[in-house]
Every structure is written in C-alpha cells, then in structure tokens.
Amino acid sequence: MSVSAALKSAYAKPVAHLLCLLPLMVLLWAALDDGLGANPVETLTHETGEWTLRFLLITLSMTPLRQWTGLASWIRFRRLFGLYAFFYVSCHFMIWFIADHSLDVVAMVEDIIKRPYITLGFSALLLMLPLAITSNQAMIRRLGKKWKSLHQLVYLVLSLGVLHFMWLVKADYLEPIIYAIIAVALLLHRAGPMKRFSLRSSPATR
Amino acid sequence: MIKIKKSWEIPESEVTPEPLYLRRREFIKTGGLIGGALLLNPLAAAQASIAIGDYQKEAVSLDEEITEENDATSYNNFYEFGTGKEDPKQNSKRFQTDDWKIVVSGECEKPGTYGLEDLVKPFPIEERIYRLRCVEAWSMVIPWLGIPLGSILSSMQPTSKAKYVAFRTLHDPVRMPGQQRSVLNWPYREGLTIAEAMHPLTILSVGMYGKTMPNQNGAPIRLVVPWKYGFKSIKSIVGIEFTEQQPQTSWNMASAREYGFYSNVNPEVDHPRWSQKRERRIGEIFKRDTLMFNGYGEEVAALYDDLDLTANF
Numbered sequence: 001m002s003v004s005a006a007l008k009s010a011y012a013k014p015v016a017h018l019l020c021l022l023p024l025m026v027l028l029w030a031a032l033d034d035g036l037g038a039n040p041v042e043t044l045t046h047e048t049g050e051w052t053l054r055f056l057l058i059t060l061s062m063t064p065l066r067q068w069t070g071l072a073s074w075i076r077f078r079r080l081f082g083l084y085a086f087f088y089v090s091c092h093f094m095i096w097f098i099a100d101h102s103l104d105v106v107a108m109v110e111d112i113i114k115r116p117y118i119t120l121g122f123s124a125l126l127l128m129l130p131l132a133i134t135s136n137q138a139m140i141r142r143l144g145k146k147w148k149s150l151h152q153l154v155y156l157v158l159s160l161g162v163l164h165f166m167w168l169v170k171a172d173y174l175e176p177i178i179y180a181i182i183a184v185a186l187l188l189h190r191a192g193p194m195k196r197f198s199l200r201s202s203p204a205t206r
Numbered sequence: 207m208i209k210i211k212k213s214w215e216i217p218e219s220e221v222t223p224e225p226l227y228l229r230r231r232e233f234i235k236t237g238g239l240i241g242g243a244l245l246l247n248p249l250a251a252a253q254a255s256i257a258i259g260d261y262q263k264e265a266v267s268l269d270e271e272i273t274e275e276n277d278a279t280s281y282n283n284f285y286e287f288g289t290g291k292e293d294p295k296q297n298s299k300r301f302q303t304d305d306w307k308i309v310v311s312g313e314c315e316k317p318g319t320y321g322l323e324d325l326v327k328p329f330p331i332e333e334r335i336y337r338l339r340c341v342e343a344w345s346m347v348i349p350w351l352g353i354p355l356g357s358i359l360s361s362m363q364p365t366s367k368a369k370y371v372a373f374r375t376l377h378d379p380v381r382m383p384g385q386q387r388s389v390l391n392w393p394y395r396e397g398l399t400i401a402e403a404m405h406p407l408t409i410l411s412v413g414m415y416g417k418t419m420p421n422q423n424g425a426p427i428r429l430v431v432p433w434k435y436g437f438k439s440i441k442s443i444v445g446i447e448f449t450e451q452q453p454q455t456s457w458n459m460a461s462a463r464e465y466g467f468y469s470n471v472n473p474e475v476d477h478p479r480w481s482q483k484r485e486r487r488i489g490e491i492f493k494r495d496t497l498m499f500n501g502y503g504e505e506v507a508a509l510y511d512d513l514d515l516t517a518n519f
Contacts, residue, residue: 037292038274038281038488039344102492115480168479170342171460172289172389 007073016077020084023051024091041099048092049121053165053179055085056158060186079135082154086132089125117167124160127153155190158183254304255419255426256326256412261351265332266407272335273346275415277488282422283340284441285389286375286382297383298421303442306426312372312448315363322426326412328361329353333416334409336432338439339471339500341457343493345485350430351419352411356404364400364448371403372396372453373429374445382442390456396440397453397467398431401509407432407502410443433502435469466519470510471500475519 006012027047030036036043062078065071101108112122131151133139140147162183166176284294287301306322331351339345359371377393379385385392402408411430412419419425424441431438437457447453457465464478473483473496484493499506510518 038277039291039486041486041491042344099486099491100493111481114476117479171285172387174387 003069004071004073007071007076012073013077013080016080020055020081023047023088041095045092045095045099048088048095049165052085052089052092053158053161055081055088056154056161057179057182057186059085060154060158064186064189083132083135086128089128093122093125117164120160120167121164124157124164127157127160131157155187158187254302254306254322256322256331258331258351258413258416258418261331261333261413261416263333264335266334266336268335268337268347270337270347271489272349273488278346278348278414279420279422281488283342283436284384284422284424286384286392286394286442287422288384289389293384294422295420298425301381301421301425303421303426306444308427308443309445310362310447311445313365313368313450314448315365316361325358326353326410326427329357331412332409334407334430336407336430337500338430338432338436339485339496341435341437341465341469341477341482343480343482343485343496344488345496345500346488348414349416350409350411351413351416352409352430354406355408355410355429356406358410359403359446359448362446362448367450368400368448370449370451370453371398371400372445372447372449373398373440373443374447375440376442376444391459394440394456395453395459396429396438396455397449398438399509400448402431402506405506405509407505433471433499433506435471437465438469468510468513468515468518470506470515470519471496472498472515472519474498475516 001009027036027044031040031044059078059081062074062081065074097103097108101111112118131153134143134147134150143150162176162180165179166173169176280295281291282294283291284298287294287297303322308320308322308325309318310320311317331353333349333351335347335349337345338348373396375394376382377385379392398408409430410427411424412427414420414423419428424439427443428441429439429443438455452467455465455467457469458467471482476482482496485496486493497503
C-alpha cells in the first residue's frame with residue numbers, strides 16, 4: 001500500500017489515535033509495574049511535558065510534510081496531533097498541581113507568578129486552551145478567516161514550551177537544544193526563505 | 207533528635223574483640239600473598255574500595271524511615287557518569303577504584319599522597335543515618351558508613367593558615383565518561399570552611415546500607431555534609447587541600463547567582479528559579495516542608511551566627 005493510500009485508509013485515524021495513546025499506556029503500565037524509577041512523580045511530569053513538545057512538533061510537521069511529499073492527506077491528522085499535545089499538557093499540569101502543590105491553588109498561583117519558567121509553561125497551557133476549544137468543524141466555520149490567525153498562536157505556544165524546558169534545566173542543555181533546533185527549523189520553514197526549496201505541488205486544503 | 211554517641215558510650219558488644227582484631231591485622235599482612243594469587247582471577251581482584259567489616263551501628267540515628275536502598279543507588283546526580291538520574295548506575299559499572307590515592311596538600315604539616323586504606327584504617331567506621339536534601343527539592347534518608355572528616359584532617363595537622371578545605375574529584379574522562387562532555391568545568395570541586403570541615407556531623411563516607419560504597423554513589427570515598435545541599439557532598443575524592451582563601455566550587459563556577467559557597471539547606475532562601483520551601487522525600491508522592499539546615503540547626507546553627515544567610519547562600 002502506498003503512503004497516499006495508507007493516509008486515506010479508513011484505518012488511518014484509529015491507528016493514529018492508538019499511536020498517540022501509546023506513550024500514555026507505556027507510562028501507566030510502568031506505573032503499575034513499579035517501573036517509573038525512584039521518583040515516579042518527576043518521571044511522569046517530565047515524560048508528559050516532553051510528549052507535549054513532541055506532539056506540538058509533529059503537529060507543525062504536517063504542513064511541511066504535505067509540501068515535501070505532495071500528499072494533501074497529511075493535513076487530516078494535524079488537528080488530531082494538536083489535540084493530543086493538549087491532552088498531554090493537561091496531564092503534565094494536573095500531575096504538577098496535584099503532587100507538587102497538593103491542589104493548593106494559592107500556592108500554585110504564587111509559583112506561577114514567581115518562577116519565570118513556570119510562568120512560560122503556564123502561559124503556553126492557557127494559550128492552548130482556545131485552540132483546543134475552537135478545533136471543531138463548527139468553530140472553524142463560525143470563525144472563518146479569524147480561525148487561521150487564532151491558530152497561528154501555536155507558534156507562540158511551541159516557543160514558550162521550548163523556553164520553559166530550557167529554563168528549568170540545571171546544566172545539561174542538550175535535550176532542550178534538540179527541541180529548540182527542530183522548532184526553529186519548523187518556524188523558519190513557515191517564515192518563508194525555505195519555501196523556495198520545497199515542492200509546492202498542492203494548494204492548501206482549507 | 208540527633209544523638210551522637212561518644213566513643214566511651216559504645217557498648218562492649220559492638221567493639222570487635224581483640225583476638226579478632228589481631229587476626230584481621232594478620233589477614234591484611236598475608237593479603238599480599240593472597241593478592242598475588244588473586245591476580246590470576248581478575249574478577250576477584252577488582253574490589254579496591256573499602257571492604258566493610260565491623261562498624262558502630264547507628265552512631266548517629268534518625269527517627270525517620272530509611273530510603274529504599276535500590277532508590278538510593280539508582281537515582282543519583284553524579285554528572286561524571288552522565289546527567290540522567292539512572293546514568294551513574296549504568297555507566298559506573300566498570301569503574302575501577304584500585305590503588306586509590308588521595309593527595310593531601312596546602313596548609314598542613316603532613317602533606318603527601320595517601321593510599322585510601324592508610325587514610326581510613328586508623329579510625330573506626332561509624333554508621334550515620336542522615337537526611338540528604340538535594341538542591342532539586344527531593345530528599346532521602348541514608349545510612350552512611352564513614353569517619354568524621356575532622357579526625358582525618360586533624361591527623362594532617364593543619365596550620366593556623368588553614369581557613370578552608372578544598373576537595374577535588376577524580377578527573378579521568380576514560381574512566382568517567384560523563385567528563386567527555388563539558389557539562390561542568392571538570393574536575394568537580396567543592397569546599398568547606400575549616401569549622402564546617404571539623405564539625406562532628408561532617409564525615410568522609412566509604413559505604414552505605416552496611417556495604418562498600420557503590421560506584422554510582424561516589425566510590426571509594428566521598429564527603430557527606432548533611433546540613434548542606436547534596437552537591438556539596440563531593441564524590442570519588444582524589445584531592446584534599448587546606449587553603450587560606452575560599453576555594454572555587456563547581457556549581458558556583460557554573461552559575462554564581464544560583465549556587466553559593468555555603469549552600470546550606472535553607473527553606474527561606476529560594477533558588478532563583480525554584481522554591482526551596484518544600485521537598486519530595488523519595489518514596490513519597492506529596493511534598494513535605496524543608497527544615498532549616500535540613501533539620502540539623504541545633505548542631506550547626508552556631509557556625510553561622512555572624513553570617514547573613516541570605517547574602518551568603
């Protein structure tokens with residue numbers, strides 16, 4: 001089966017859902033199997049945070065993939081990946097709110113205001129909220145042209161997310177730098193100069 | 207409540223009977239012959255860290271649950287073997303501590319290169335159950351085996367110019383692969399004031415959980431200063447220097463505004479990027495309040511009577 005046929009197959013979306021839920025299932029399995037290490041809360045916080053970044057990067061890869069492969073079907077998966085980014089960031093936030101702050105809203109707000117890396121992370125979460133809410137077909141139709149500008153917020157969300165990671169690291173910046181390089185490449189691709197080198201065989205689907 | 211037993215308080219039962227003690231000496235003497243035979247068996251000859259024999263149980267005890275041994279040996283900050291928490295356990299498996307030497311230098315009467323055994327063997331090994339509070343806001347309770355640093359330092363006869371003690375970790379990127387990346391400015395360096403170094407709670411540790419010090423925890427010999435953040439307790443020590451000037455310390459060199467020379471556990475002084483008010487005890491989910499001087503204020507607060515702890519963090 002060709003890539004094109006696979007992307008258009010009726011099974012493509014169910015398979016994509018399963019793949020997106022795989023990190024969660026692996027983490028739950030590890031949690032039940034005492035496999036999250038000595039500091040399970042930290043492992044869960046870091047893993048859900050990193051999966052949020054990965055899903056944001058995957059989401060933003062759909063447009064370049066369409067251009068490079070000439071297959072418009074990639075765009076069908078963009079919303080799905082974006083919503084999983086929101087799902088993992090929600091887990092990330094809840095673990096932190098419950099385990100680090102014992103559900104104490106005042107202490108949490110204090111932390112958000114006082115710690116710049118948390119301010120960035122929390123801003124990214126807040127900005128993802130309207131994107132998740134307006135991701136259905138009805139909202140797309142209702143917002144019309146405004147929808148596209150609103151959803152360009154995802155570039156800001158990704159930048160805040162990467163900075164949030166960069167800012168909390170103690171000394172080893174290798175991992176956040178890898179995320180930053182991929183993020184910058186994806187953003188530059190949209191900024192224009194790289195478009196010249198890509199195959200623009202299909203127009204935008206929306 | 208911490209209780210340091212005085213040497214005269216050690217119950218008779220905990221002291222090695224003299225005949226056994228003498229036999230142990232004999233064993234060490236004949237060790238040369240056995241050692242020769244062991245060369246034929248490299249696996250058996252590999253152990254060079256201090257073998258734990260008799261020790262004074264709970265010389266300092268603590269009425270808190272001891273951290274699971276497996277957690278304390280698989281969740282480590284030891285960047286010489288990688289920056290991930292489980293890296294040190296993985297990457298230190300083949301670390302050899304054979305023929306370990308410690309160079310003592312600076313303001314003292316007895317500088318020189320000392321074999322690990324020569325430094326440690328004159329003193330009885332004590333078990334000390336201490337809290338360990340990491341600057342990353344997690345903590346453990348660990349039964350260390352060691353010797354008061356003060357006993358060893360006194361035997362070097364520091365001069366009146368010795369105001370500080372500087373420590374250095376082995377620098378060998380082949381044996382310590384984490385040093386192949388310049389995450390920190392190697393070798394790892396730490397330091398204490400002479401008063402902190404001579405304080406009875408400060409120990410050089412050669413083991414934990416009743417056993418020889420695991421490689422990932424700082425074999426064969428490491429510092430333990432329980433009222434300071436964990437990074438002060440430097441691992442795999444090869445150098446001890448008495449100095450007149452305050453020595454450079456690795457994390458302070460990496461980020462002076464975040465890591466001070468003193469680095470006393472202090473819930474009132476936050477790390478610039480995160481709070482130090484609370485900590486997660488390994489094995490627990492919710493955080494608990496961090497104690498001033500990690501709960502050792504009664505013993506050590508007097509060391510800092512004249513010091514502004516906010517400016518000297």
